[in-house]
Amino acid sequence: MRDSGVQPDIISFASILLACSQFTALEQGREIHSYISNHKLESSEVIMGALLDMYAKCGAVEEARHVFYRLQVRDIVSWTSMIMATIIRFIYI
Incomplete structure (x- = not known):
């Protein structure tokens, strides 16, 4: 796209x-x-939710947690992503 x-x-x-x-x-x-960080787009809840989901599904619990704590609103979707990230990590340990 950029090219x-x-x-x-x-x-x-x-x-x-x-x-x-x-x-x-x-x-x-x-x-x-x-x-995204370099272009100051992290203020978007859509982006933050997508980042949280990506880190959670990839098993990167610490990164998911960092994004989770930066969310303005923690709803059922974000809590579910964090729970999923924790479960995925324990499955693969």
């Missing part, structure tokens, strides 16, 4: 993070998170 001059928006990033979570592509998700 063709199109700037990704919040929905683009949420979709990319969803793909990372489905393929457990943690390193790529971290790269996207870095880009």
Whole structure:
């Protein structure tokens, strides 16, 4: 997208993070998170939810927890993601 001059928006990033979570592509998700941070997009609840979901599904509990504590609103979806992250970690230990 960037090579063709199109700037990704919040929905683009949420979709990319969803793909990372489905393929457990943690390193790529971290790269996207870095880009998001550098471009000051972390104020979006959509982005933060997508980051939390990606880290949780990739088993990165500490990173998921960091995102979780930065959420403005912790709802049933974010709590479920954190619980899932913890369970995934214990399954793979």
